[in-house]
Amino acid sequence: MGPETIEERVPNIGLRLHRRHYRVLVGAGLLEQLGARVRQNLPHQKCAIISDTNVGQLFANRVQEALTSAGFESTLITIPAGEKSKTLERAGMVCDQMIVAGLDRQSFVIGLGGGMIGDISGFIAAIYHRGIPHVQIPTTLLAMVDSSIGGKTGVDTRAGKNLIGVFHQPSLVIDDVDLLKTLPCRQFNQGFAEIIKHAVIADQKMFRMLQSWKEGAAPALQRLIKRNIQIKSRIVAKDERDRTGQRALLNFGHTVGHAIERAGNYRKFLHGEAVSLGIVAACAISVKRAGLLPDHCAAIVDLLARFGLPTRLPQNFPRKKILDAVKFDKKFEKGKIHFVVTSRIGSAYLANDVTGGDIREAVESL
Numbered sequence: 001m002g003p004e005t006i007e008e009r010v011p012n013i014g015l016r017l018h019r020r021h022y023r024v025l026v027g028a029g030l031l032e033q034l035g036a037r038v039r040q041n042l043p044h045q046k047c048a049i050i051s052d053t054n055v056g057q058l059f060a061n062r063v064q065e066a067l068t069s070a071g072f073e074s075t076l077i078t079i080p081a082g083e084k085s086k087t088l089e090r091a092g093m094v095c096d097q098m099i100v101a102g103l104d105r106q107s108f109v110i111g112l113g114g115g116m117i118g119d120i121s122g123f124i125a126a127i128y129h130r131g132i133p134h135v136q137i138p139t140t141l142l143a144m145v146d147s148s149i150g151g152k153t154g155v156d157t158r159a160g161k162n163l164i165g166v167f168h169q170p171s172l173v174i175d176d177v178d179l180l181k182t183l184p185c186r187q188f189n190q191g192f193a194e195i196i197k198h199a200v201i202a203d204q205k206m207f208r209m210l211q212s213w214k215e216g217a218a219p220a221l222q223r224l225i226k227r228n229i230q231i232k233s234r235i236v237a238k239d240e241r242d243r244t245g246q247r248a249l250l251n252f253g254h255t256v257g258h259a260i261e262r263a264g265n266y267r268k269f270l271h272g273e274a275v276s277l278g279i280v281a282a283c284a285i286s287v288k289r290a291g292l293l294p295d296h297c298a299a300i301v302d303l304l305a306r307f308g309l310p311t312r313l314p315q316n317f318p319r320k321k322i323l324d325a326v327k328f329d330k331k332f333e334k335g336k337i338h339f340v341v342t343s344r345i346g347s348a349y350l351a352n353d354v355t356g357g358d359i360r361e362a363v364e365s366l
């Protein structure tokens with residue numbers, strides 16, 4: 001193990017009988033060690049590398065070379081970049097390509113890309129031959145700190161995002177921070193919406209650290225990624241299947257955030273940008289319902305803005321479309337609103353006294 005590599009063992013409840021943890025490696029230069037790293041964790045021989053057109057062009061050659069030199073046989077399957085590829089049809093097409101390539105129950109899947117690739121490649125790994133191992137190589141900050149952890153995989157349908165999916169924990173996650181160097185700034189910043197969310201719901205110390213965050217230092221970024229993996233995995237470990245309400249805390253800012261994404265037809269805002277706006281709304285509601293101090297609410301809004309994230313909606317953006325879309329949120333079970341609020345930075349809970357009126361007011365003042 002290189003001196004800079006941090007290894008985090010993430011509780012793996014779903015596979016408790018076989019294995020208690022899976023490894024998440026965070027470091028620089030990890031792609032070069034990929035073959036050996038995978039070899040340490042998987043006895044299998046053949047794999048499909050699933051990537052998108054942007055990421056594949058940048059890194060697929062290096063990934064394939066590293067695998068070949070460690071004796072693996074890999075088949076590269078590239079799908080068009082963008083959320084519109086995350087469909088059941090596309091997953092079926094990739095499965096067909098895997099069958100043609102001779103991949104079987106002894107094979108595994110490597111997802112090389114951002115959250116879109118992580119979700120669809122994980123879904124494919126979960127259903128191919130009733131489930132084969134999934135290795136994730138996240139290439140966006142959002143995927144490193146959020147989507148690659150927790151085992152939620154899936155695809156979108158016309159009716160909404162992530163409506164079809166399976167829980168399938170990865171066998172190994174490799175976060176090579178060098179891969180983030182090619183990430184456009186807007187994409188990089190959106191990862192901070194989830195990081196700030198984690199700070200608000202679980203880590204006051206990280207919140208303070210972010211307030212004095214300076215760009216550039218790679219070891220600091222690695223530590224930050226690791227800290228976020230710990231926060232998410234600890235919450236997930238308490239409620240892996242999203243049943244008891246504990247995992248729902250990760251949804252802070254997402255009820256309104258998802259509605260904003262939807263109202264913008266998934267084009268106007270990136271996920272993290274919509275979540276940033278959703279966090280602002282959730283904070284306003286928290287001031288009203290959970291006793292969050294207005295100064296602390298302002299500090300959260302300032303922090304989002306520091307990372308170039310939106311904290312106000314454009315004036316002409318149709319608020320009504322957001323309010324209509326809120327109803328689609330999966331957290332609205334049986335007409336009852338479960339809304340995540342924070343009463344102080346570093347903690348959150350699921351409130352059941354938030355009203356539709358509170359949400360309307362918060363969205364209208366965004």
Ligand SMILES: NC(=O)c1ccc[n+]([C@@H]2O[C@H](COP(=O)([O-])OP(=O)(O)OC[C@H]3O[C@@H](n4cnc5c(N)ncnc54)[C@H](O)[C@@H]3O)[C@@H](O)[C@H]2O)c1
Pocket residue numbers: 052053054055058081082083086113114115116117119139140142143146147148149150151152153161162179180181182183184187271
């Ligand atoms: N499973 C979960 O728990 C979970 C959690 C949060 C989000 N998600 C999902 O994650 C997806 C969003 O993830 P995302 O923001 O990473 O989007 P993405 O995967 O679409 O990547 C964003 C863009 O950046 C490009 N890109 C990726 N890595 C790059 C790199 N290193 N250099 C240059 N370009 C690069 C991609 O090609 C794409 O165009 C959504 O589908 C969302 O539903 C899942």
Ligand SMILES: [Zn+2]
Pocket residue numbers: 146194254271275
């Ligand atoms: Zn999110």
